[in-house]
Amino acid sequence: MIRRAVPLGIGHYLPDRIMPNSHFEKLVDTSDEWIRTRSGIERRHFAAEGQTTSDLAVRAARSALDNAGIDVSEIDGIIVATSTPDLTFPSVGTMVQAELGMTRGFAFDVQAVCAGFIYALCNANAMIVSGQADRLLVIGAETFSRIMDWTDRSTCVLFGDGAGALILGAEEGAGTSEDRGILATDLNSDGRYREMLYVDGGVSTTGTAGKLRMQGNPLFRKAVDKLTSTAEAALEKTGVSADAVDWIVPHQANIRIIQGTAKKMGVPMDRVIQTVQDHGNTSAASIPLAMSVGVADGRIKRGDLILSEAIGGGLAWGAVALRW
Template sequence: MTVIRSAVTGIGAYLPPKIVTNDDLSKFVDTSDEWIVERTGIRQRHQAAEDQAVSDLALEAARSALEAAGRTAAEVDLIIVATTTPDLTFPATATIVQRKLGAPVGIAFDIQAVCSGFVYALSVADGFVARGHSKCALVIGAEAMTRLMDWSDRGTCVLFGDGAGAVVLEPREGQGTTADQGLLSFALRADGTKQDLLFVDGGPSTTGTVGKLRMLGNQVFKHAVVNISEAIRAAAGSAGVEIADVDWFIPHQANQRILQGVAHRVGLDEAKVISTVAIHANTSAASIPLAFAHGVADGRIKPGQLLLLEAMGGGLTWGACLLRL
């Protein structure tokens, strides 16, 4: 049986030039490199310049992905930006990227699922590409999380960084098996009763302000390992794939201990985990595509391999995606 799959044909990334090390943070926050590394695995993060908007980060990642796919802006007919730090309350950052990229009139909108945003956005884009409504889609995760930091809160401000990653999705014919190139399965979840564990204390219809990020780290850690593991098993089970057959695990880069805990819980070899948390920190919706691009750039991730993506973020939202590159 012939089916249409949404295939990743290009991956791109962008990180702002400014690097902030743990030692840099220790100059104005009660923390240290040893304290941060021991608890999170993070050693540095990138920070957007004051005149860089999220659309600027997304634009560079999009250009990189299009180049890798051998496509031009003129061919793009769908842009989805996953972000929790948009340029403006409206319009959607995706429409701003469309304008800056010079893409033609098409479909453009944002997805807001915080750190899970890129997985959610892939699922939505799949609904367009695999059903013939898009021939060349850009799915972008882009964040300026440092703009949401309370720099007096050492429990959160040391965790986050800025950046953007993007993929190009195009239709490809398959046989309806796990050997097909493309997105194979998803498992998406949300539990709004856990809102108070991770949220921003502001918004247009409540405080009229942007607000700052608040988190109960220990509780988030506990839910992350359990929830993500369930979604991974569900995504693999839906596709009829054994977790042991996955070539690379590309998780949301929140905390090295979470990455290790999830891998252990689902029986994944830690050697198969793509980890960039030490150099990128938590870039929310940008973390998976940034890690994806990193693994491709260093030669570990190759065409034909089976990849497992996962994330959990505020909401709480979480999810997993299985794909063959």
């Protein structure tokens, strides 16, 4: 028998303010058709004035706790994946900890941009498997609307705000691919490609938050290749083929990337959870958001094999295979 990090509950939160594609026609030279054709996005949510990343994260966390039917006092730690923290420090994790009334355990942030939730899951899995923690709250939360250049039509139409949260708990497994919980992980990065996706500001450079910059076409080509390879690596470690996967829950960056990756893996699109049309690219929040939607609408069921993969600035990419 071995320890596994098993999903106990999941939840999400989206800000009330919904921005349809038509909103951007007033800002830049674009159209609803142009955005849909190139990204698959139809609408996205933006945080209200004064609403912060930690606010979104707390709402998602409470939703996950309710879904799991457990009290925050039973949580050993909080890991928040975000690239848009409220402040340079302290971490969003500690802000969530305080707001939830959690006075024990630990909290910290992970920053791997759009791959952040995958990196956070890998950290949480290692802590649970090693016995350092029994129950962890893993959150992806972003307010990317705060780092957009509203004159750049190639980026400002793509991103949205939101948060998703997953609670993992330690359970005994037989050590086979039929176990519930995280079965395999795969992490990668290559700093040579940082200019493909970055923010042009920071504490030790400009002293400002900066704005997001992206080289769309080169990033697209890298994304499909890297996402396919990391997904296949995670499956190989699990010992199963893509045919055994019930649902792919990918990073929701762009419908063409999602379709391209699924095609290379030989997985039909009817086994892919898609929320990019409603949420846009919410960076580290996109995978837990999509997972939560899939659970809420009944598609993801107990025992299903889930494969999630993501790539973000760094470049950083990775995948997780887990049985729900």
